Amino acid sequence: xxxxxxxxxxxxxxxxxxxxxxxxxxxxxxxxxxxxxxxxxxxxxxxxxxxxxxxxxxxxxxxxxxxxxxxxxxxxxxxxxxxxxxxxxxxxxxxxxxxxxxxxxxxxxxxxxxxxxxxxxxxxxxxxxxxxxxxxxxxxxxxxxxxxxxxxxxxxxxxxxxxxxxxxxxxxxxxxxxxxxxxxxxxxxxxxxxxxxxxxxxxxxxxxxxxxxxxxxxxxxxxxxxxxxxxxxxxxxxxxxxxxxxxxxxxxxxxxxxxxxxxxxxxxxxxxxxxxxxxxxxxxxxxxxxxxxxxxxxxxxxxxxxxxxxxxxxxxxxxxxxxxxxxxxxxxxxxxx
Amino acid sequence: xxxxxxxxxxxxxxxxxxxxxxxxxxxxxxxxxxxxxxxxxxxxxxxxxxxxxxxxxxxxxxxxxxxxxxxxxxxxxxxxxxxxxxxxxxxxxxxxxxxxxxxxxxxxxxxxxxxxxxxxxxxxxxxxxxxxxxxxxxxxxxxxxxxxxxxxxxxxxxxxxxxxxxxxxxxxxxxxxxxxxxxxxxxxxxxxxxxxxxxxxxxxxxxxxxxxxxxxxxxxxxxxxxxxxxxxxxxxxxxxxxxxxxxxxxxxxxxxxxxxxxxxxxxxxxxxxxxxxxxxxxxxxxxxxxxxxxxxxxxxxxxxxxxxxxxxxxxxxxxxxxxxxxxxxxxxxxxxx
Numbered sequence: 039x040x041x042x043x044x045x046x047x048x049x050x051x052x053x054x055x056x057x058x059x060x061x062x063x064x065x066x067x068x069x070x071x072x073x074x075x076x077x078x079x080x081x082x083x084x085x086x087x088x089x090x091x092x093x094x095x096x097x098x099x100x101x102x103x104x105x106x107x108x109x110x111x112x113x114x115x116x117x118x119x120x121x122x123x124x125x126x127x128x129x130x131x132x133x134x135x136x137x138x139x140x141x142x143x144x145x146x147x148x149x150x151x152x153x154x155x156x157x158x159x160x161x162x163x164x165x166x167x168x169x170x171x172x173x174x175x176x177x178x179x180x181x182x183x184x185x186x187x188x189x190x191x192x193x194x195x196x197x198x199x200x201x202x203x204x205x206x207x208x209x210x211x212x213x214x215x216x217x218x219x220x221x222x223x224x225x226x227x228x229x230x231x232x233x234x235x236x237x238x239x240x241x242x243x244x245x246x247x248x249x250x251x252x253x254x255x256x257x258x259x260x261x262x263x264x265x266x267x268x269x270x271x272x273x274x275x276x277x278x279x280x281x282x283x284x285x286x287x288x289x290x291x292x293x294x295x296x297x298x299x300x301x302x303x304x305x306x307x308x309x310x311x312x313x314x315x316x317x318x319x320x321x322x323x324x325x326x327x328x329x330x331x332x333x334x335x336x337x338x339x340x341x342x343x344x345x346x347x348x349x350x351x352x353x354x355x356x357x358x359x360x361x362x363x364x365x366x367x368x369x370x371x372x373x374x375x
Numbered sequence: 376x377x378x379x380x381x382x383x384x385x386x387x388x389x390x391x392x393x394x395x396x397x398x399x400x401x402x403x404x405x406x407x408x409x410x411x412x413x414x415x416x417x418x419x420x421x422x423x424x425x426x427x428x429x430x431x432x433x434x435x436x437x438x439x440x441x442x443x444x445x446x447x448x449x450x451x452x453x454x455x456x457x458x459x460x461x462x463x464x465x466x467x468x469x470x471x472x473x474x475x476x477x478x479x480x481x482x483x484x485x486x487x488x489x490x491x492x493x494x495x496x497x498x499x500x501x502x503x504x505x506x507x508x509x510x511x512x513x514x515x516x517x518x519x520x521x522x523x524x525x526x527x528x529x530x531x532x533x534x535x536x537x538x539x540x541x542x543x544x545x546x547x548x549x550x551x552x553x554x555x556x557x558x559x560x561x562x563x564x565x566x567x568x569x570x571x572x573x574x575x576x577x578x579x580x581x582x583x584x585x586x587x588x589x590x591x592x593x594x595x596x597x598x599x600x601x602x603x604x605x606x607x608x609x610x611x612x613x614x615x616x617x618x619x620x621x622x623x624x625x626x627x628x629x630x631x632x633x634x635x636x637x638x639x640x641x642x643x644x645x646x647x648x649x650x651x652x653x654x655x656x657x658x659x660x661x662x663x664x665x666x667x668x669x670x671x672x673x674x675x676x677x678x679x680x681x682x683x684x685x686x687x688x689x690x691x692x693x694x695x696x697x698x699x700x701x702x703x704x705x706x707x708x709x710x711x712x
Contacts, residue, residue: 073418083496084463087465089467093501118407127422128422167428173424175512
C-alpha cells in the first residue's frame with residue numbers, strides 16, 4: 039500500500055484527468071476555476087457531504103462511494119430542472135485510504151462524468167484523523183427563471199412521484215441484516231437502489247414549464263413533500279395505495295401496512311416528487327414516455343388551513359393513516375458498522 | 376448545553392439569516408441555489424476544507440474558525456482578481472458542538488459577510504463521529520476573460536508580493552509554544568496573522584489588467600510562486616533581502632538567516648504573489664496606494680531552462696541560498712493539540 043504524502047502529485051495523477059477538456063478548470067493548477075453560463079442561462083448550485091459510517095458503511099466500495107457522492111448532488115439539481123455543468127470535489131482522506139482506493143474512486147467518477155455529462159472543475163484534498171468524507175458542490179445550468187422551486191405548489195395541483203419509493207431503505211435494511219428477502223434477484227435490486235442512487239437527470243429537466251414545484255426525495259417522500267408544502271404554504275393529501283412500489287419491495291412488504299407506510303419515511307430514494315396542474319396531465323405522460331421514467335399521480339395539493347402536519351397519508355377509504363414522525367432527520371441516523 | 380438534533384431547525388435558526396437578502400439562496404429552503412452572473416461577467420469558483428486538529432487547533436474559538444473557513448476561500452478568488460458573490464457552507468458537526476458554538480460561528484460569518492460583501496447561498500450540515508470540519512465553496516465574479524491565472528508569467532516580469540511574509544507561520548509556532556517573543560504586542564500580532572487571515576480582497580481585483588499571473592500565498596511563498604512558474608513554464612529568482620517582513624517577525628528572526636529563510640516556506644500568509652511587466656510599475660504603485668496594501672518587488676521571472684527547481688532564492692551577493700524542500704505539503708502537516 040503506497041502511502042499518500044503529496045497533495046499535488048495526487049491531484050496530478052488521479053484528479054487532473056477528470057478535469058481534462060474543461061477549459062474553466064484551468065487544469066486544476068490554479069487557485070480557482072472559471073465558469074460562464076451559456077447565454078440566457080443561470081447556474082444552479084448545491085452541496086452535499088457524505089461521511090463514512092454515517093451516510094455509507096465503512097467498508098463500502100470506493101466506486102459506490104464516488105457514485106453516491108456525485109449522484110446525490112446530481113439529484114438535487116435535476117429536481118430543479120437543471121442540467122449538470124461541473125463540480126468541485128473536496129476529499130477528506132482518512133488513514134486507510136491508499137492509491138488503489140483513489141484510483142478506483144477516480145475511475146468511478148470518470149465513468150459517471152461520461153454518463154451524466156459533467157466534468158471536475160476544482161476542489162481540494164486534505165488528510166483527516168477522522169472518517170473518510172467527501173463533499174461535492176455541484177453546478178448545474180438552466181434557462182433564466184426556469185428553475186422549478188419548492189415554493190410553487192398551488193391548491194388543486196396533482197402530486198406526482200417518479201419511479202418507485204422505498205427500495206433504498208429496504209436495501210439499507212438488507213445491508214444491515216435487519217431483513218433478508220428470499221429472492222436473490224430482488225435482494226440485489228434493493229441493495230443496488232441504496233448503494234447506487236439513480237438521479238432523475240432526464241425526468242427533472244423534462245418537467246420544466248410543467249411542474250409548479252418539485253424536490254428530490256432524499257429525506258423520505260413524506261418529509262420532502264412536506265418541504266414543498268411548507269415552502270408553498272399548502273398541504274397535501276396522498277393515497278397509500280397509489281404510492282408506486284417495486285415488485286422487489288412488494289415481495290418484502292407483502293400486505294403489512296405499517297411496513298408499507300414506513301417506506302414513505304425512508305430516505306435515499308433520489309426520486310423526484312413534484313406538483314403540477316391538472317391541465318398538464320397529458321404533457322407529463324409524454325415526458326414519462328420520452329424519458330422512460332414512471333411518473334405516478336399519488337395525491338393532491340390542498341389548503342393547509344389548520345392542519346397539524348402538511349402531508350396526510352390516506353387509506354383506500356380516505357381515512358388518514360398514522361405515519362409516526364413521518365420524516366427523516368439527519369441527526370437521528372447512523373449506519374451501523 | 377442544548378444537543379442539536381434537528382438539521383432543519385438548525386438551518387432555520389443559525390444559517391437562514393445569513394442568506395437573507397440573497398434571492399438566489401431561496402431562503403435555504405430548496406434543494407439548490409440559483410445564481411446568475413452580472414451581464415458580461417463570469418464566475419470564479421473555489422473550495423477549501425478546514426479540519427480541527429489539522430488546520431486549526433481543537434480548542435480554537437468558533438469565530439476564528441468561521442473567519443478562517445471563509446477567508447481562505449476569499450483569498451483564492453481575490454488572487455484571481457474576482458469579487459466575492461456568495462458561498463456554500465458544508466458543516467460537519469462533531470460531538471462537542473452545541474448551540475452556543477453555532478451561534479458564535481454564525482455571528483462571525485455574519486460579520487465577515489458584511490465586511491466582504493457576500494451572502495450564504497446554500498450548503499448542508501451533517502453530524503460526524505470525527506473532528507469538526509468546515510467546507511466552503513466560494514463563488515466570485517469577474518468581467519469575462521479578466522481572471523488572473525497562474526499561467527501568464529513571462530520572462531522579465533517583476534515578481535511582487537503583497538503585505539508581509541512569515542507572520543502566520545510564526546503565529547502558529549507561538550500557539551504551539553515553540554517560540555515565545557518577549558514583546559506582547561508583537562506576539563499578539565503574529566498570532567492574529569495565523570488565527571485571522573486577512574485576504575487581499577481589494578488588492579487582488581486592483582491587479583486585473585496589470586498582473587500577468589498571480590496566486591495566493593497559502594502553501595508558502597516559494598511553493599506558490601513555484602506553482603506560477605510551473606504553470607507558466609518559467610523560473611523565478613527572488614532576493615531574500617527584499618522579502619517584506621513585519622517588525623513583529625523581524626523581532627523574532629533577528630539576523631538568523633536560516634530562520635528568515637524558513638518564513639518563505641511557511642504557509643497561511645494569504646498574501647498575493649504576482650508577476651507583472653516592468654511597464655506596469657507605476658500603475659502597481661498606484662494600486663498599492665489606493666488599496667493601502669504594500670506591494671513589494673522581490674525578484675524577476677526568468678527562463679526555466681534546465682533549472683532544478685523553479686524558484687531560486689538569492690542572497691545580497693546574488694548567490695543561491697539553500698531553502699530545503701522549499702514548500703509546504705498538506706499531508707506532512709499536523710497542528711499539535
